[in-house]
Amino acid sequence: MSLLDYFRSSKPNSASLAKERLQILVAHERASRNQPSYLPELQQELLAVIRKYVNVSQDAITVHFDQDGNQETLELNIVLPEDR
Amino acid sequence: MARIIVVTSGKGGVGKTTTSAAIAMGLAKHGHKTAVIDFDVGLRNLDLIMGCERRVVYDLVNVINNEATLNQALIKDKRCENLFILPASQTRDKDALTTEGVEKILEELSKDFKYIVCDSPAGIERGATLAMYFADDAFVVTNPEVSSVRDSDRMLGILSSKSRRAENGEEPIKEYLLLSRYSPERVKLGEMLSVEDVQEILSLHLLGVIPESKSVLNASNSGTPVILDEQSDAGQAYADIVARYLGEDRPHRFIDEKKGGLFSKLFGSK
Secondary structure, three states: OOHHHHHHHHOOOHHHHHHHHHHHHHHHHHHHHOOOOOHHHHHHHHHHHHHHHOOOOHHHEEEEEEEEOOEEEEEEEEOOOOOO | OOEEEEEEOOOOOOOHHHHHHHHHHHHHHOOOOEEEEEOOOOOOOHHHHHOOHHHOOOOHHHHHOOOOOHHHHOEEOOOOOOEEEEOOOOOOOHHHOOHHHHHHHHHHHHHHOOEEEEEOOOOOOHHHHHHHHOOOEEEEEEOOOHHHHHHHHHHHHHHHHOOHHHHOOOOOOEEEEEEEEEOHHHHHOOOOOOHHHHHHHHOOEEEEEEEOOHHHHHHHHHOOOHHHOOOOHHHHHHHHHHHHHOOOOOOOOOOOHHHHHHHHHHHOOO
16 A cells, blocks of 8 residues: 555545435435325324324324335324323 | 427536537537527526527517517527527516417427427526426436535436426436536546446436536637537537437447546647
8 A cells, every 4th residue: 555545545535425425315305205295284183183182292203105116105103102 | 299308407507508509509410400498587598608699689488478480589500500599588577488388389399390409497496397397308417516416316306297298197208317527537536426426326327428628618608519619528528428319329438537638638638
């Protein structure tokens, strides 16, 4: 390994950093792009209904939409508080 | 029937107008009757890049509003008889462009043109969405830089959902990647995203790489599409792109430092 290489490798490679950031961002944005537009509203309404019975916090409910070929799945996850 | 090509990117300043001018000239020089339309209403610039800014009398919006006929508004290029330019208007009225108006113009042009190149404005507002709405092919111009790649991906999403082909359930728009302002030297140093990186992120078919080149500014200074500068690397890159688009099998150039270096040694870096 030459001296030049040593200095080169000690520098962070900004291109690979850019690629990594983009891959995460693009994957995230593509996932949200394919979601039906009613999803946030659905989440709010579900939260309102559940709150009629149980006092859950705003972030206790997650709505996840997945598309795999022809199959679409809507996954609901509600975390109930420990003390009722 | 004409084939409608949209040149798009989302982000501004990546080389859409340079690309539109170059490929329209390239297609025309291959003998195909080609029209190039500036969709950047309010900020027209294609006329300047094409060098016909002093010959603009009527524009796109005049034709839409029936204030002029299409033939009155089309500017015939002085260098190539197969090429015609339809300039954008300078109106600040954002509603001047209508879907019906654009459709009517494209239909009329389709009768005797082979290719229609739509130069999209930056952003995702009406001019940009209308430029791509009727397209058959999309040339996505991207710089090897984070914001440009992200915006290109965003445009791909819009192309696949908000086009006439998507809405009618027809075969989707064919999307091509044109990677511009590429610097193999900086890629080698790890300072710039490589062609492979960008392709991996966008998963697009690569039509060509346009190297960062002084010839692009020289060409715009003189109002000459850079493809006419046959000695220049950028001009040759666009010539390759047009040939590949027309079905010719040409190996990719300007990707490796070595080739570019040898090239500039032989012909001088332009």
